[in-house]
Amino acid sequence: MQPGGRPLPVALDAMGGDNAPGEIVAGAVQAVRERGVPVVLVGQPRVLQQALDEFGATGEIPIVRAEEALAMDEGALASLRRPRSSIAIACHLVRRGDASAVVSAGSTAGVVATGRLRLRGQQGVVRPAIAVTLPTRPRPTVLLDAGATADAKPEMLVQFAHLGVAYAQVGFDMATPRVGLLTIGSEAEKGNKLAKRAHELLAAAPGIDFTGNIEGHDLLTGRVDVVVTDGFTGNVALKTLEGSVRYAFSELRGTIEESRVAKLGGLLQRARLRELRDRLDPEAQGGAVLLGLNGTVVIAHGSSRARGIAGACELAARLAGQGIVPRIGERVGSTPRSHRRR
Amino acid sequence: MQPGGRPLPVALDAMGGDNAPGEIVAGAVQAVRERGVPVVLVGQPRVLQQALDEFGATGEIPIVRAEEALAMDEGALASLRRPRSSIAIACHLVRRGDASAVVSAGSTAGVVATGRLRLRGQQGVVRPAIAVTLPTRPRPTVLLDAGATADAKPEMLVQFAHLGVAYAQVGFDMATPRVGLLTIGSEAEKGNKLAKRAHELLAAAPGIDFTGNIEGHDLLTGRVDVVVTDGFTGNVALKTLEGSVRYAFSELRGTIEESRVAKLGGLLQRARLRELRDRLDPEAQGGAVLLGLNGTVVIAHGSSRARGIAGACELAARLAGQGIVPRIGERVGSTPRSHRRR
Numbered sequence: 001m002q003p004g005g006r007p008l009p010v011a012l013d014a015m016g017g018d019n020a021p022g023e024i025v026a027g028a029v030q031a032v033r034e035r036g037v038p039v040v041l042v043g044q045p046r047v048l049q050q051a052l053d054e055f056g057a058t059g060e061i062p063i064v065r066a067e068e069a070l071a072m073d074e075g076a077l078a079s080l081r082r083p084r085s086s087i088a089i090a091c092h093l094v095r096r097g098d099a100s101a102v103v104s105a106g107s108t109a110g111v112v113a114t115g116r117l118r119l120r121g122q123q124g125v126v127r128p129a130i131a132v133t134l135p136t137r138p139r140p141t142v143l144l145d146a147g148a149t150a151d152a153k154p155e156m157l158v159q160f161a162h163l164g165v166a167y168a169q170v171g172f173d174m175a176t177p178r179v180g181l182l183t184i185g186s187e188a189e190k191g192n193k194l195a196k197r198a199h200e201l202l203a204a205a206p207g208i209d210f211t212g213n214i215e216g217h218d219l220l221t222g223r224v225d226v227v228v229t230d231g232f233t234g235n236v237a238l239k240t241l242e243g244s245v246r247y248a249f250s251e252l253r254g255t256i257e258e259s260r261v262a263k264l265g266g267l268l269q270r271a272r273l274r275e276l277r278d279r280l281d282p283e284a285q286g287g288a289v290l291l292g293l294n295g296t297v298v299i300a301h302g303s304s305r306a307r308g309i310a311g312a313c314e315l316a317a318r319l320a321g322q323g324i325v326p327r328i329g330e331r332v333g334s335t336p337r338s339h340r341r342r
Numbered sequence: 343m344q345p346g347g348r349p350l351p352v353a354l355d356a357m358g359g360d361n362a363p364g365e366i367v368a369g370a371v372q373a374v375r376e377r378g379v380p381v382v383l384v385g386q387p388r389v390l391q392q393a394l395d396e397f398g399a400t401g402e403i404p405i406v407r408a409e410e411a412l413a414m415d416e417g418a419l420a421s422l423r424r425p426r427s428s429i430a431i432a433c434h435l436v437r438r439g440d441a442s443a444v445v446s447a448g449s450t451a452g453v454v455a456t457g458r459l460r461l462r463g464q465q466g467v468v469r470p471a472i473a474v475t476l477p478t479r480p481r482p483t484v485l486l487d488a489g490a491t492a493d494a495k496p497e498m499l500v501q502f503a504h505l506g507v508a509y510a511q512v513g514f515d516m517a518t519p520r521v522g523l524l525t526i527g528s529e530a531e532k533g534n535k536l537a538k539r540a541h542e543l544l545a546a547a548p549g550i551d552f553t554g555n556i557e558g559h560d561l562l563t564g565r566v567d568v569v570v571t572d573g574f575t576g577n578v579a580l581k582t583l584e585g586s587v588r589y590a591f592s593e594l595r596g597t598i599e600e601s602r603v604a605k606l607g608g609l610l611q612r613a614r615l616r617e618l619r620d621r622l623d624p625e626a627q628g629g630a631v632l633l634g635l636n637g638t639v640v641i642a643h644g645s646s647r648a649r650g651i652a653g654a655c656e657l658a659a660r661l662a663g664q665g666i667v668p669r670i671g672e673r674v675g676s677t678p679r680s681h682r683r684r
Binding site: 236237239 | 451489492493524525526527533534535537557558559560561562563571572573574575577578579580581582583584585586587588589590591594
């Protein structure tokens with residue numbers, strides 16, 4: 001909150017993403033006008049001013065200057081070379097208390113590296129994790145880590161469980177989220193060395209409702225609320241899932257188009273299909289959340305358009321407003337010391 | 343070949359699988375009668391004799407006695423405790439030259455452990471791998487390892503590439519299969535430690551057409567012919583893929599049933615959908631192949647019915663007939679000594 005009770009704005013990296021800055025500014029306007037989320041745009045003032053003018057939103061959304069930007073193909077190292085990039089300045093605004101959270105559609109590697117460098121890890125959190133939500137019903141399933149920490153230790157997976165539980169509680173109102181470990185068999189002794197040791201630690205961890213191992217085919221069944229895995233496996237699983245759903249739809253379209261009889265049916269169904277595809281669209285979920293830093297960072301899909309950006313701003317404002325960072329602090333602070341390593 | 347030029351039979355574990363022995367025997371009858379694949383059934387003679395009688399196939403398919411069987415929930419250790427199990431005897435038949443290959447729908451862990459113990463690894467192969475095929479078109483994509491070796495070393499991934507190339511050449515007539523490494527970014531430096539080191543080794547490996555990294559969403563696009571990964575990641579990816587396709591279909595069915603207008607379309611399309619689902623069905627692919635042992639082992643899906651078993655027998659006979667084991671021997675024999683570790 002700012003003095004006077006007005007909520008702090010979300011710092012939106014206006015230069016990150018395939019469609020920056022046009023769709024990012026459009027998303028900011030949507031967030032402010034349609035969702036009541038205050039936003040500050042971070043980027044090149046001249047360009048952003050012009051974009052705001054086009055929406056008739058001049059003066060409606062403040063701009064903070066950042067002349068540099070990370071390119072989408074720039075990785076983690078660029079964040080060190082560019083202390084004045086739009087994503088770095090956005091993190092800086094959160095750090096000094098001028099913004100509640102960061103939203104960026106920039107390259108994931110760049111956002112993660114910049115976030116770690118500028119916001120630093122929360123007290124007691126060894127490594128951050130990226131949490132995504134899978135489109136299960138009635139409640140989404142939180143999967144983490146989706147790619148922040150490719151080489152994880154078993155102790156980190158226990159921390160990821162705490163991050164995921166906090167996210168499920170704060171973001172989706174789940175009182176006692178059920179936690180599952182992603183591995184390759186339901187028995188405790190199944191998996192690689194990392195998963196087997198993580199299973200032991202999770203089973204003994206206080207404050208985690210650990211239901212045991214789950215497998216790849218359980219990800220979309222809603223068997224658990226939080227899926228814990230290392231950033232390598234989680235990223236492969238997430239992209240495999242997205243690619244497979246896309247494949248199933250495209251095969252289906254092919255099947256419909258091949259058959260004259262089925263074509264009629266396909267036409268009738270087109271609207272329903274579109275609706276379903278929208279629900280499965282990662283953009284509709286608002287974005288991935290980088291957890292474990294001193295500030296909330298939402299990473300929108302690189303190809304996000306205005307709607308996706310507005311959703312990401314709303315998610316960021318909600319998580320910050322509900323205090324996800326202190327919630328994680330409480331949970332990880334309760335982890336026995338032997339599980340924390342630096 | 344047996345003396346006289348008749349091909350050796352496939353040794354079929356008649357006691358393995360959720361539907362053993364009924365569907366297994368039915369599959370053997372299909373393999374023999376409809377696909378011209380000679381089969382020998384391994385299991386409890388009384389039970390198998392009775393099943394053959396029901397098909398009017400008495401005397402048509404030989405039976406080799408094995409009174410014990412591995413239960414579906416028995417893991418790797420059971421294979422040590424049960425030297426006279428049906429899967430162990432089936433391996434023994436190959437070992438002593440009385441059968442060309444093994445087919446089992448038993449538990450994957452049990453089949454892998456028994457195969458390793460009874461057939462032993464081929465000269466120069468450090469660890470076996472399970473190869474599966476993904477339903478890309480016009481040609482399938484080979485993915486390995488799908489779960490035999492959960493903790494792999496980078497050198498093993500290079501060997502898996504050789505196993506996969508041999509499988510693609512022998513099984514699917516691909517002259518120079520393109521090999522990709524499954525990881526979490528297209529640049530060489532993306533991934534966990536295992537993937538980064540494997541990338542370096544694959545790029546330098548003679549006899550492998552290495553095209554670089556691929557990601558989860560590339561698995562069903564046919565970008566490469568052989569996907570190499572460790573057994574943990576490969577198993578998670580495969581099961582995620584199967585679960586996601588199943589999910590997309592069930593969501594689609596739900597969408598159709600919810601809408602009265604779309605329902606009509608759905609009815610028209612039902613036959614086409616069934617056809618598509620059949621093509622994506624792992625059973626239709628014939629089964630997974632355990633590569634790197636002194637004998638071909640095909641692991642059919644645990645829930646296989648007669649058609650799946652017959653397909654697995656046909657695949658096993660083809661791979662053995664085309665000499666996949668010596669083909670792997672040539673390839674791995676050409677691996678520089680520094681890449682082989684025991």
